[in-house]
Amino acid sequence: MPGISRRALGGLAGAGAATAVLPTGTALAQDEHHERPFRAAPARHSPRPNILFVLGDDLGWADLSSYGSQAATGIRTPHLDRLARDGVRFTQAYSGSATCSPTRFALYTGRFPGRTEGGLAEPIADKGAGLDPRHPTLASLLRDAGYSTALIGKWHCGFLPDHSPTRSGWDTFFGNFGGALEYYSKLGGGGEYDLYEGDATYKDLRYYTRILTERAVEHVERAGREQGRPWLLNLNFTTPHWPWITDGDTEGSAEIVRRIKAGDKRALWHADGGSLATYRTMVEDLDRSVGEVLAALRRSGQEKDTLVVFASDNGGERWSYNWPLSGNKGSLQEGGIRVPTVLRWPARIDGRQVSHEPVYSPDWTATLLELAGARPDRAYPLDGTSLAGYLLRGERLRERDLFWRVRGERALRRGDWKYYRGNDGADQLFHLGRDPREQADRAGEEKRLTATLKSAWERTDRTLLPYPD
Structure with missing residues (x-):
C-alpha cells in the first residue's frame, strides 16, 4: 500500500487545531x-x-x-x-x-x-x-x-x-x-x-x-x-x-x-x-x-x-x-x-x-x-x-413540472400533485400536501389529472436519450 505523504503527516496537527476552535456543547x-x-x-x-x-x-x-x-x-x-x-x-x-x-x-x-x-x-x-x-x-x-x-x-x-x-x-x-x-x-x-x-x-x-x-x-x-x-x-x-x-x-x-x-x-x-x-x-x-x-x-x-x-x-x-x-x-x-x-x-x-x-x-x-x-x-x-x-x-x-426518470420508475411533480409509476408498472397519483408518505393513491378518483401528468411526463421523456438495452 502507498505510504502517507509528508503533507498528510503535517496536517494531523492542523486538523486537530481546526477542530479545537469550533463551538462545543449543546446542539443548535x-x-x-x-x-x-x-x-x-x-x-x-x-x-x-x-x-x-x-x-x-x-x-x-x-x-x-x-x-x-x-x-x-x-x-x-x-x-x-x-x-x-x-x-x-x-x-x-x-x-x-x-x-x-x-x-x-x-x-x-x-x-x-x-x-x-x-x-x-x-x-x-x-x-x-x-x-x-x-x-x-x-x-x-x-x-x-x-x-x-x-x-x-x-x-x-x-x-x-x-x-x-x-x-x-x-x-x-x-x-x-x-x-x-x-x-x-x-x-x-x-x-x-x-x-x-x-x-x-x-x-x-x-x-x-x-x-x-x-x-x-x-x-x-x-x-x-x-x-x-x-x-x-x-x-x-x-x-x-x-x-x-x-x-x-x-x-x-x-x-x-x-x-x-x-x-x-x-x-x-x-x-x-x-x-x-x-x-x-x-x-x-x-x-x-x-x-x-x-x-x-x-x-x-x-x-x-x-x-x-x-x-x-x-x-x-x-x-x-x-x-x-x-x-x-x-x-x-x-x-x-x-x-x-x-x-x-x-x-x-x-x-x-x-x-x-x-x-x-x-x-x-x-x-x-x-x-x-x-x-x-x-x-x-x-x-x-x-x-x-x-x-x-x-x-x-x-408553475413548472419537476421531472424524474430512472430505469423502471418515473415521477413528475406539479404543484402538490405527484404522478408516480414504480417497477410494478401501475400509474399512481399522490397529493403531497396531504400525503407526503405517498400512501393514498388518488389515480382512481383523479383519472383525468393522472392522464394529464402522465402525458406531461411522456412528452419530456421523448426528448431524452433512451436507455441502452
Missing part, C-alpha cells in the same frame, strides 16, 4: 417556532458571491437535527443547524435523481441526466462512461465569467483518461473518481487506489473525511489571503456513504480491505455492517467537518459574501432517517429524492427562514449562473429554473 437545533416563511430582503448591494456548494452522500431527508433527527435518532448536527438558522431551510428540496452520479450530472449541467449518455448510468460503474468534456458545466460557465473553480471530494462523473473535473471546467481537483471507497485505504470496489490530485494519485492513508476537510479549509483560507477572483468550490464528501467505517475504526477498515483484496466485488457495500450508532457517528462527523470549513470561511473574512448551499446528493440508505417519507436511495418515491437543503448568503438573504417551494438540483445550476453573471450555452438549454428572482426580489416561482 433549528427551532421551527422561530422560523418565518421566506421573504426576500430589500435589495442590498453586494459583489458577485463566492459559491461554496457542499454535498453530503446518501444523507437521509431527516438526518439533520434541524429536520427532526435529534428527537428520533439522537443525531445532533449543530453546525448545519446553525447554517440553516443563519439562512433558509428548504422543506421540499429534491435531488436531480435517485442515485449519486446522475444527480451530479443534473447539478453540473443544469439538465436532466438523460440528456447525456453518461447520465444514463445509474450510477456510473463502467470505465468508459462519463461527462463529455465538451459539454458546458456550472464550473466551465463560471470560469468563463471570471471565477476560479475547484472540486474537492467525490467526482463520480467518469474515470481517467477521458473524464475528469479538470477536463470539465474545474481549475483544480482533489478527491476520488469513483462512487465509493474505503475510508482509510482509499481502495475502490475493484481494488484500485482512488485518491487523486488532478490526474495523479496522491498518497494519504488517513481517514478520508479528515483529508477532504483539511483540503477545503486550506482552499478557503488561501482564497481569503489572495482576495482575487470570486470562486466556486464544489465540496463533495463521501460521508455517510457506505462502507460504515468511522474515524478511528481501523479494525473495520482492515476487514473491508481484506475482502476487497480477496476479490469480493461487493465488499464496499458492507451489507453485513453498520449500525444506528455507527451511522450517527458518521453524520455527526460530517457536521463537524462542514463546521470546520465554515469556521475557516468566517476567519478569512469571506463569510458575508459567500453563498453556501448544503444538500444531499440523493435520499438516504438503509441506516438513514426519512420519516415521514417512503422509499430510499434508488427510488423515485419521496424518500429517494427529497433531501435536506439549506442556503446562506448573509450579504443578501436574511436568516431564520423556511421555504416550502419545491426546488431541485437543476434549479441550483440556473440560479448560481444568474447570480454570478454567467450565461448558459444556448446549444445546451437548461432544464432548471433560476431561483434568483424568488430569493432576491420576492418574485413568485412560475
